[in-house]
Amino acid sequence: MKRILGTLILIGAAYASPGWAEEQAEEIGDATRGAQVYKKCSGCHQVGANAVNRTGPHLNGIYGRKPASVEGFFYSKGLERAAADGLEWDLEHLDAYLENPKALVSGTRMSFRGLKDPQDRHDVLAYLRQFSANPQDIPESAPTMVAREVELPPEILAIVGDPAYGEYLSSECQTCHQKDGSDKGIPSITRWPEEDFVIAMHAYKRKIRPHPVMQMMAGRLSDEEIAALAAYFKELE
Amino acid sequence: MTLNRRAFIGASVAAGATLSAPMVMGASHGKPRVVVVGGGAGGATAARYIAKDSKGEIDVVLIEPTRTYYTCFFSNLYIGGFRDLSSIAHSYGTLASEYGINVVHDWAIGIDRDAKTVSLAGGGSVPYDRLILSPGIDFVDGAVPGWSTLAQNKMPHAYKAGSQSELLKAQIEAMPQGGTYVMVAPPNPYRCPPGPYERISMVAHKLKAENPTAKIIIADPKEKFSKQGLFEEGWNTHYAGMIERIGPDFGGANVEVNPDEMTVNLDGEVIKADVVNVIPAMKAGRICELADITEGNWAPVSGHTMQSRVDENIHVLGDATSQGDMPKSGFSANSQAKVAAMAVRGALTGSRVFPAKFSNTCWSLIDTDDGVKVGATYEATDEKIAKVDGFISQTGEDAAMRKTTYEESVGWYEGITADMFG
Structure with missing residues (x-):
């Protein structure tokens, strides 16, 4: 957590510099491993070019985003209330949310138990970091594909x-x-x-x-x- | 009346025919009125769904004597110390304020089926176009020799939640170290098949912490009971040596109690006990008898609509019914209420009617984070409500699965109480 708190100070400081997102991601965790951990999220959340809202909102630009602010997504009252109370998706709060969503936002509809392992959280946050900040930092990859559990005719x-x-x-x-x-x-x-x-x-x-x-x-x-x-x-x- | 009754029972398709009947207007008032007797899992749900879905086209009156309703489901968890009593208490305020239901806190003491009125203990009567009876259970007089309602303070049943639950819990807490708790378990059929055995689990959980040398004896008239394998496995794991069940082979059905002496005569052997939890044989809530719609102890209904087989203007829900394969549970009553609400709306306002579907799941807690469940789906046939498919928790499941099952039951409690009370 010490390392994470250290990077917190950096967020916002060098927001605009090119390549920044990758550097920051590296300091948060292992983005490559985070892409694997993210499979736990991808059933509901898309991220990447052309990502759209599904069961959960898309996660492009999640860093620095106001909670409950993606247009066209129907949020829980709990998350709207948390946003009105001043919650922001910075590294610290994303980390807390991922650890136990309901502990941070009691009325959230995100039905996820949370990632108990700090390394898992840091790695997935590093992965998500790449899809935030400036649009040019978003990799030219397809949106995360939701694995289809069944192929329906x-x-x-x-x-x-x-x-x-x-x-x-x-x-x-x-x-x-x-x-x-x-x-x-x-x-x-x-x-x-x-x-x-x-x-x-x-x-x-x-x-x-x-x-x-x-x-x-x-x-x-x-x-x-x-x-x-x-x-x-x-x-x- | 006998003729009507036979005619109705004979015409098993009559229920379906009434569904397409044109809109019925109440004779003495502007819109049709549904009177619901009993504000539990069946009655509160039916009242809420009719009021909500008819959007003011039907006048809904709910007659329920208590102002605060304590759910029977999760009352064992209160006894075990997992819930506060306040967490299983619900008021009818939202049903009145948000759904426009006329909540009358009174006892229904009689039904005139020809005049279609319900008379109230407080005086007066309420006319209905359709009546829904969801009175739960009452106890069969003399079912356990020596026990009567007058003895329920000395030997509580705690099978209608509230003050009885508090009393039983207090008595368990007052047991001397190494004391004896005896349960007289009920014969089939009865409310909440796993209930007595979840009760035993919760009592054992409490005694293990507070009074570990205490003994628990179950006098059981049944050969088998719900989730038996799961409970017995759990009792061996968590409460080894504490619980002794005496089935009918060893005289478990031959029980007499003496509340003044606090003794239980179990097939000739007199047991001195500190707590005696008598759960007598059950029957439909008394209002069903007063309405003369029972056969034996229960009110027979058609599964298509939950209409009484005796009177098509009366629907009966939940524990009070005999309907076929569904267990008597809050979940079942809630499920049946939705079918009845749809049928009543269809009959009174001509709204769309879909085929009846039913389901039930019963969760039980054996010890901290050790939850199990059993459930099934059902469909209506002309003869009965028939089981389609089912499942049950497995013995030997891992702790994570059991914890998830318990957490799920907590979620279900939130869900069903919101579905009942708004």
């Missing part, structure tokens, strides 16, 4: 869900998953992109994802019912 992905049916079906989900997106022990499923929702449910249905309750719940849903749920949860206020 295009006709399944093309099903247009009936949100009214989804609303009825969702009542079964909401015995555990809270509608307002707050979560504690059970992840939020509110406002997921439709495709991610559909893929996740089919992964449970095919027992590729391991959770027995979800395998059972998804196991008896038809393709149309999964699409209906995805359509409903996408639009939830």
